[in-house]
Amino acid sequence: MKPRRFEFHSPASIEDALALAGRFEDEFMFYAGGTEALIGLKERVIGVGHVINLKKIPGLKEIRLDAGKLHIGALVTHQEIADSPLVQDVLPGYAALSNNVANIRVRSAGTLAGNLCFAEPNADPPSMLAALDAEVVLLGAQGVRSVPVRGYFEGPYCTVREEAEFMTEIVIPIMKGSRSAYRKVVYLNRPSAGVAAVRNVVNDAAAWEVWAGSITGMPERLDRVCALLDGLDAVDEAKIMDAAAQDMAERDVMEGVYGSEAYRKHLVAVLAVRSAMECMQ
Amino acid sequence: MTICQETEISLHLNGREQRTTIEHRDLLIDVLRNNFKLTGTKRSCDAEVCGACTVLVEGRPVSSCSTLAIDCAGLHVQTIESAADDEIMTAVQAAFIKHGALQCGFCTPGMIVAVRALLERRTEPTQEEIKHYLHGNICRCTGYQKIIEAVIDAAQTLNQRS
Numbered sequence: 394m395k396p397r398r399f400e401f402h403s404p405a406s407i408e409d410a411l412a413l414a415g416r417f418e419d420e421f422m423f424y425a426g427g428t429e430a431l432i433g434l435k436e437r438v439i440g441v442g443h444v445i446n447l448k449k450i451p452g453l454k455e456i457r458l459d460a461g462k463l464h465i466g467a468l469v470t471h472q473e474i475a476d477s478p479l480v481q482d483v484l485p486g487y488a489a490l491s492n493n494v495a496n497i498r499v500r501s502a503g504t505l506a507g508n509l510c511f512a513e514p515n516a517d518p519p520s521m522l523a524a525l526d527a528e529v530v531l532l533g534a535q536g537v538r539s540v541p542v543r544g545y546f547e548g549p550y551c552t553v554r555e556e557a558e559f560m561t562e563i564v565i566p567i568m569k570g571s572r573s574a575y576r577k578v579v580y581l582n583r584p585s586a587g588v589a590a591v592r593n594v595v596n597d598a599a600a601w602e603v604w605a606g607s608i609t610g611m612p613e614r615l616d617r618v619c620a621l622l623d624g625l626d627a628v629d630e631a632k633i634m635d636a637a638a639q640d641m642a643e644r645d646v647m648e649g650v651y652g653s654e655a656y657r658k659h660l661v662a663v664l665a666v667r668s669a670m671e672c673m674q
Numbered sequence: 675m676t677i678c679q680e681t682e683i684s685l686h687l688n689g690r691e692q693r694t695t696i697e698h699r700d701l702l703i704d705v706l707r708n709n710f711k712l713t714g715t716k717r718s719c720d721a722e723v724c725g726a727c728t729v730l731v732e733g734r735p736v737s738s739c740s741t742l743a744i745d746c747a748g749l750h751v752q753t754i755e756s757a758a759d760d761e762i763m764t765a766v767q768a769a770f771i772k773h774g775a776l777q778c779g780f781c782t783p784g785m786i787v788a789v790r791a792l793l794e795r796r797t798e799p800t801q802e803e804i805k806h807y808l809h810g811n812i813c814r815c816t817g818y819q820k821i822i823e824a825v826i827d828a829a830q831t832l833n834q835r836s
Contacts, residue, residue: 395699395700395701395704396699397699398679398697398698398699399679399698399699400679400698401698401699401742401744401745427740427741427742427745428722428737428740431701431740431741431742432721432722432740434699435701435720435740444698444742446745448745472734492806495722495810496722496723496725496809496810496811497735497788497791497807497808497809497810498722498725498728498735498736498737498788498810499722499737499810501734501735501736502734502736502737502741582722582723582810
C-alpha cells in the first residue's frame with residue numbers, strides 16, 4: 394500500500410530540522426534510512442503529514458574514537474559500522490552484530506540511530522548496546538542530554554526520547570581487555586531472541602554483562618547468569634542454562650509470530666551459553 | 675497550511691539523466707515500474723524481506739519497495755534493465771543461464787542486481803560470503819545451490835578478463 398500523502402522536507406541543518414519539528418508538532422516524523430519508517434508508513438500505522446529527512450544534514454556520518462569512547466553519528470548505517478576498520482578493531486563483537494542485521498539491503502540503508510529511535514521490539518542492537526553500557530545523545534529545543542541505553546527503552550516502540558528530540562550520536566565506552574559477542578535465532582529478518590555477552594576485566598577479575606533482547610521490548614539483564622559467570626573459569630553449560638531459566642522465569646515474554654513464550658525463554662538460555670562461550674575463547 | 679506533495683525529480687537512471695514528476699510519498703519501485711515502464715524490478719513481500727525488488731542506489735543494494743523516490747533525487751539508480759550495458763551484470767546473467775540458476779525467474783532480477791553489488795565488493799567471494807550476502811534474496815525454486823555456483827562462475831569469468 395502507498396503511504397498516506399505527506400510533504401517531504403530536507404533541512405540542511407540540525408537547527409532547521411528542530412524548527413520544522415516545532416512547527417509541525419504532532420504531525421511529523423524524522424526520517425533517515427527509512428527501513429523501519431517505510432514499513433509503518435505503508436501499513437498506515439504511521440500517518441503523519443510531514444516527513445523530515447535528516448540525510449542532508451552534514452556532520453552526522455562519522456565514526457570516531459575520542460577519549461576511550463566510540464562515537465557513531467546519527468546517519469551511520471549498519472553496513473558502515475560493519476565495514477569500519479575502527480569498529481572492527483576496538484569492538485569486533487559489535488562489528489559482527491552489524492554485519493548480520495536483517496539483510497544486505499536493510500544494512501545498507503538503515504541507520505543504527507533510526508533503529509534505536511523506532512524501537513521495534515525485535516532488533517539486534519539494543520541488548521548489545523546495553524551490555525556495553527552505551528549512551529545515546531538526544532538534542533531537542535531544551536538542549537542536549539545523554540541517556541544510558543539501559544534506561545532508554547520503555548517497551549515496544551516506546552523510549553524516553555521525546556518526539557521532537559533527535560538522536561545525534563551513540564557513544565560506546567571501550568574497555569581495555571573486554572570481549573563481546575552476540576548470538577541470535579532468526580527466521581526471515583528479525584530475531585526471535587538475541588543475547589549479548591560482554592566480559593569486562595575489572596581489577597583483574599571478570600565482570601560480565603549478559604543481556605537478552607527481542608523478548609520483552611527492551612533489553613533485559615540476566616542477573617543470575619552474570620553473577621554465575623563472574624565466578625566461573627570455563628563455560629558450564631548446564632549451570633548457565635539453569636541460571637538463565639531462573640532469570641527468564643521473572644520476565645513477561647511477548648508471544649506471537651516470533652515464537653511462544655516458552656520457546657523464546659529457552660532460546661535465551663541457549664544463546665546465553667553460546668555468546669558466553671564466544672567471549673571465553 | 676498548504677502542503678506541497680508533488681515535485682519533479684531527476685534520476686541518473688541506468689546511465690541516463692531522466693526527469694519525472696512524483697508525489698512525495700511515491701515509492702521508488704512504483705516510479706520505476708509506472709513512470710519509466712521498467713518492469714524488471716518485481717514487487718513481492720513489500721516488507722524488505724524477499725529481495726525481488728532490489729535495485730542499486732549509488733551502487734548500494736536497497737529494497738525499492740521501501741525506498742522513497744524523492745529520497746533518490748539526483749542519485750544514481752541502477753536496475754536489471756541495465757544488464758546488457760553493464761559488464762558485471764552481463765557476466766552474472768550469462769552464468770545464471772549456464773548453470774540453470776532460475777526456474778520461475780521472479781527472484782532473478784533482484785538476485786542479479788544483488789550479485790552485481792557483491793562482486794563490486796568482493797571479486798572472489800567464497801561460498802560462505804555469497805550465502806551471507808544473498809541471505810535476504812529469497813528463491814522458492816532453485817534451492818540456491820545453482821545460484822551459488824553461478825556467482826562463483828561469474829566471478830571467475832570476470833577475473834580472467836581483468
